[in-house]
Amino acid sequence: MKTLPLAAGLLTIATAALAETPVLTVLTYDSFTPEWGPGPAIEKGFEATCGCDVQYVMAGDGAAVLARVQLEGAKTDADVVVGLDTNLTAAASATGLFAPVAVPATNLPVPFEDANFAPFDWGYFAFVYDKTKLDTPPKSFVELAASDLKIIIQDPRSSTPGLGLLMWVKAAYGEGAAQVWADLADNIVTVTPGWSEAYGMFLEGESDLVLSYTTSPAYHLIAETDDTKAAAAFDEGHYVQVEVAGKLASTDQPALADAFLAYLTSDAAQSVLPVTNWMYPAVTPAAGLPAGFETLIAPTKSLLLPAAEAEEARAGAIAEWQTALSR
Amino acid sequence: MLTLDALTIRQGDFSLTADWSVAPAERVAIIGPSGGGKSTLLMTIAGFIPLTSGRLLWQGRDLVGVPPGQRPVSMLFQDQNLFPHLTVAQNLGLGLSSDLRLTSVQVDQVESALRRVGLEGMGERKPSELSGGQQGRAALARALLRARPVLLLDEPFAALGPALKAEMLDLVAEVASETGAAVLMVTHDPADARRFADKTVLVADGVAQAPQPTAALFAEPPQALRDYLGTA
Amino acid sequence: MADRAVALRIAALGVALLLAALTLGSAIIVAARATSWTLGPADGAALRFTLLQAALSAGLSALLAVPVARALMRRRFLGRGVLIRLMAAPFVLPVVVAVLGLLAVFGRAGPVNGALAALGLPALSIFGLHGVVLAHVFLNLPLAVRIILMGWQAIPAERLRLAQSLGFSDRAMFRHIELPMLRAVLPGAGAVIFLLCLTSFAVALTLGGGPKSSTLELAIFQALRFDFDLGRAALLAALQFALCAAVTVATARVASPFGFGAGLDRAVLPFAPRGWRAALDAVAIAAAALLLLAPLLAVVVRGVPGLLDLPSGVWPAALRSVLVALASAALAVAAALVLALALAAVPLGRFGRGIEMVAMLPLAASGLVMGVGLFLVIHPVARPESLALPVTVLVNATLSLPYLFRLLLPQARQVVADYGRLSASLGMGARARLRWVILPRLSRPLGYGAGLAAALSMGDLGVIALFAGDQGATLPLMVQRLMGAYRMEQAAGAALLLVSLSFGVFWLFDRIGDRNADA
The missing domain is CATH 3.40.190.10 (Periplasmic binding protein-like II)
Known part of the structure; x- marks a missing residue:
């Protein structure tokens, strides 16, 4: 019977201390x-x-x-x-x-x-590749689209990097973005819901490149002392x-x-x-x-659509992307 | 006294009436064509089928609304009288305590009931390890333990051979006389009725007729019974 | 007796109302916050793709399961029981892990393409509609096999004996014994798998190969996450429920109700033809084992190195996951038992059909919509983080309830039919019946079902992602977070831990159920 008020008292003190x-x-x-x-x-x-x-x-x-x-x-x-x-x-x-x-x-x-x-x-969005498997990485979206290199990207409807890539292409090519996507369609192995699935599949060898960041190789280098990963520098510039x-x-x-x-x-x-x-x-x-x-690579040109513009372009860009890749 | 007072059971097109009573310790056979309502009558007394009208009384107390387990009744079904996943002793124990919490006295009672029906030492077996006759004995032993004043048998021994069945009926008679229970037994075999029951109820044409002395009934069978027996 | 039946019906009604509230109710709550009500043109495409992949996955899973189940039924070999249990593993595998396992086998760098390259054949890509279907077959074939095995076991031994004594040919055997069973069992199995694939999200998106493979669930995700369009999310969720109801009703017309298969080794008389048919059976078993076990093996191989240096946070997360799994299994078992017993005691009337329908709703429920609905209810009164684990338990229990209910219902009917009167005549109370009759008689489906529920709950990301605070992470969330931080090796290790725990819990419950079903 005595312990109950005591406990209650302690609780009050504790709560008071917490409240401070x-x-x-x-x-x-x-x-x-x-x-x-x-x-x-x-x-x-x-x-x-x-x-x-x-x-x-x-x-x-x-x-x-x-x-x-x-x-x-x-x-x-x-x-x-x-x-x-x-x-x-x-x-x-x-x-x-x-x-x-x-x-x-x-x-x-x-x-x-x-x-x-x-x-x-x-950070800069970039396509990351394995230097031991790919000697000459593509230097632009155009080069990438013309090659038979396989890439994994993320869905702009469910992932931040996926949306970033969409804006990257939009910022670099404007009206021509739809054509870029149409050209890239046969390079895209798959589109994942998030960054981690894409990156994991790339590491398992499912693609030659994966959409990530220019800083990604730093993780492998610093945390795993593995210098085989690098980001491909694109002439169009990199989206920030x-x-x-x-x-x-x-x-x-x-x-x-x-x-x-x-x-x-x-x-x-x-x-x-x-x-x-x-x-x-x-x-x-x-x-x-x-x-x-x-x-790490240091892009010479940095791209970023102003927030209002990005918001306005988003729905249209997603529809454009969907149409190009659904063919 | 078990009294069926102007009792009517109606299920769709089927209906059955009964208006008679059975005295304590009396042994009554119930005979009649299949589909006539013999089992239905027993199920109604046991509390599984509601009666449509009339009353069902035990020693003057109305049984309508009393759950089956609380009626003054033990019943042996055609099959599924034992739980296959429980031991024989556990199956018997359920007759004394439905949550199987047995006192040491009750454990002894189970043991002696097993002995009484000739299943000594088989308490730890599962029902599947018993023969058909032994399963019947186990079920009877449980009825013995429950010691309810009315025992209902719905052809539990139908699958047994004639000798074994006769043996079981004798055992039922012994158990009943030990507990002073009235017995109502459904059967399709007149021999069973003659051997076991002083009185017989004929169930036919929607009526369960009042019990009549078995010998007299078979000596001068009414038309419905003649039809059933196949005698002209 | 009447009182007890009434009490049980009231309890069942309560459970059903709770289920409806969690599934339909959450969608309504989300809808109530909606400001606009439009579906986009992409949603029509998503609907079409969803139906197509679900139909293909369900059809293929059900068809492939027939020879495998037949072979497993009539052959006895060393390790058969273990194989049958092990084959359940993909079904309880977390989807992300399953996809990575499949990729390890069928991917560009996997042994299948390695073998093709060695033979000078072109490489196979796992991405696309066929990849989605392959993954769904991998995940659901075990379920279909189990259901059909159960169908075999339900055929009375006397009938098989009769067939044999009449010297039935293989064809006659198929026509008179197997076909009627399949006709009763297959549509249900197919329907369940169809419903499961209907709400598929990660598989379709990861292996689909592009936006043409969008499912309804992805559209819901998009609506909730990026557009914050609650109205569209609610509409899409309603579409899923409508599809579920249509499938449930349609199946009920053509087949016996869905069952989920509990049995393993009931004494069935095996009829085992020799010769080329034996070889065919061996091929069926080997192919299924290879398809189902190779990706599992890949998960193990990938995971072992990472097991050694798991971050410390993984262990409490694992403990939380196990506790959540056990709690959801207990809750699901209790709720399903109430529903099944209430239904078993009454003839199938409107009450029964209503309950049956409600019990199937969670199969079509969008986990996302349910999570958001609960969030909207809880947020005004309590901190969502503080309720993360109870909410996860509740949602996971809800999602696994349909399996348990379907497992228990036929057997509950059997118990009531066989022993209801005996129990009543002995005056056994509710507790005594549960303890001495129902639990022992239902031990097998209860064990199997509880194992399924626990394992599904363990692997499910479900709503925890929406509610988890700083402290409350579960193991699947941990795997996700490790993957999100480049730590693929540790993630693989944690995934292996997750798979082992899920499967361990499943195996344990299934074994307990089997052990106690000794009569």
Whole structure:
């Protein structure tokens, strides 16, 4: 009989103690938070200074994160959203659920302007191949289409890189995109729902090239000391994926949210990203990029459709792609 | 006294009436053409088929609405009298405690019931390891344990040979007299009726006639019985 | 007795309502949030492709299963029981793992193409409609074989004996014994596989070779993820339900109700012709074993190196997966038992048909729509992450219920017919009946069904992806995340762990069921 009030008392104290520590809820994609992702280090680093508790909530990939925000609406518990990309920001802004943030100075290869979102890393889409199996990689979409090389790509309707490729072709060829797709059709072995299936099948030898990032070879080099993978440099230029973070207008921790976004582009966080997210940091850390990144191709031309334009072009581009590949 | 008071059973086109009673410890055979409603009558007394009108009484208490397991009745079916996945002892034990939680006294009771029907030492066997006659004995042993005042037999020994069947009927008679139970037994064999039952109910043409002394009935069979027996 | 029957019916009605709420209800909740109601031109193409691949997959699985089941039925050989159990593995395999296993065998770098190249023949591509159908046959052939084996076992031994004593030729045997059985059993088997392939997503997309192979489920995914078009998602989900209802009704007209096959080794009199027919049987068994086991072997071979350095997070995820699987199996078994017993006790009237129909709904339910519907219900009252595991248990139990229900129903009818009166005359209460009659008599289908439910739940990504927070990852989600982070070797190791656990749980339950069915 005595233990019950005691336990209740302890519980009250515990709850009170908990209540004193504000909680910052970060909605992000799946690959951000595992032990091998950037999440744990960033959580630890930020918690050391903020006197708060960072809690991650995960939802698939970037598109799933946005769908989640839309599902939850203004009632969301999330304070910060990490991991949308430039193909999604227009739709995200249109929901009216995001608040303006301080956009940090970055060294992105393309101009980036969006009052609601702060970039934290970026990468170039590219076709990755195995140097031991392919001596002369294609130097453009045209060359690729003319060859009998086999490629695996992702579905733009279910995957971020898939959508990125669609925009890449659109940005490079505009009206001519449909023809490029028609020419590429016989090179495409299959279209996967997500990046991981495509990349896994490529590693198993199902194709000569796979749609991924210019930074992908860095993973094999640094984590597996395997230098056989490389990205094919395309003359048309490479489409850029910028990953951004935003603050929800409904947050009950606006100051903490701002602090977290600032931390995300700090030197500490930025130096974690290249070897966890395998992307370029939005702000090059003082210590520079990790050894191995210098071996990656450096595209001379960077492509990126402005968010509004990308959003507008999306439905038409998907239909175009579908028609070309359904023949 | 088991009383069938202006009892009517109707199922679609089929109907059966009965208006008579059976005294404790009385042994009654039920005979008649197949499809006439012999089994239906037993199933109604046992509580599996509702009666359409009339009353069914035991010692003046109305049995309508009383679930089968709570009626003063034990029944041996044509088949499926034993659970094949349970041991013989477990099958018997269900007669004492339906959730098989047996006291040590009850375990002894099961043992002595087995002995009583000549199945000593076979308690741990599965029914499939018993012969047809032994299965019948096991079912009877359970009826012995349940000790209900009315025992209903729906031709449980029909598949046995004449000698074995006679032996089983004697055993039923012994069990019944030990528990003082009234027995209602469906049969299609007049010999069974003569051997076993003081009285016989003729079920034909939608009526279960009142029990009559067996000897007298067969000595001067009414037309329906003559038709059934095939005597002119 | 009447009270008990009424209580059971009320319980069954409750279960049915819950099922309807989870399947139809979730679609309605999603629809309620919709702002527009249009289907695109691509949706028509998706519908056509979905129907085509489902019909081909179902037809081929059912047809190929006939010789395999016949051979397994009439031949006795060392390891037959193990082979039959092992052949169930593809059915309980997580789809992503199954696809990679198939690729390892039939892919560009696999042994099949290696052999073709050695013979100077052109390479085969696994991608395209034929690849989708191959994968679906791989996944569903075991189910079809099991159902037909069950059909064989339901033929009374007396009839086989009669046929033999009359000196039936092979042809007469087929005409008078096998064909009537197949006519009763095959349409049901085909229908179930058709329904399973109807909601196929990853297989069709990964092996389909392009957007011409889009299925309805992919269209739903697209609508929910990229377009946030809840109305379109709900419409497509409704289309799936309508197809399910049509197939269920149509099948009920031409065949005995679907069964899922429980038996393994009931005493059936094998009639085993010698000569070339024996060779043919051997070929059928060997071909099926090769098709079903080679990709499994590939999964094992690929996974072993990664097993040694699995990230630490994999182990708690594995534990969570096992717990989720056990809990969903328990829930599904309880719910299916209530439905089956309630139906077994009454003649098949409107009540029975209604329940039967509702029990089939989960086969056509879109996991995505169900997840989003639940999310919309839960989000206003609780943090979805905190309910990730209970919701997963509930959804997985729902999705595996049709199998269990179909397994249990015929046998439950049998038990009630055989022992209902005896139990009642002994005055056995509900608990005593369950303990001493129903559970032991239904032990075989219960074991097999619980194993299926647990294994399916273990491998299913289902809704967990929508609900999982920082802590709640299950093993399939872990495999997905490892693959998403370049860690293919670790992913293969985790996948092997997943397959082993799934199959281990299935095997265990199936064995327990068999062991206890000793009468």
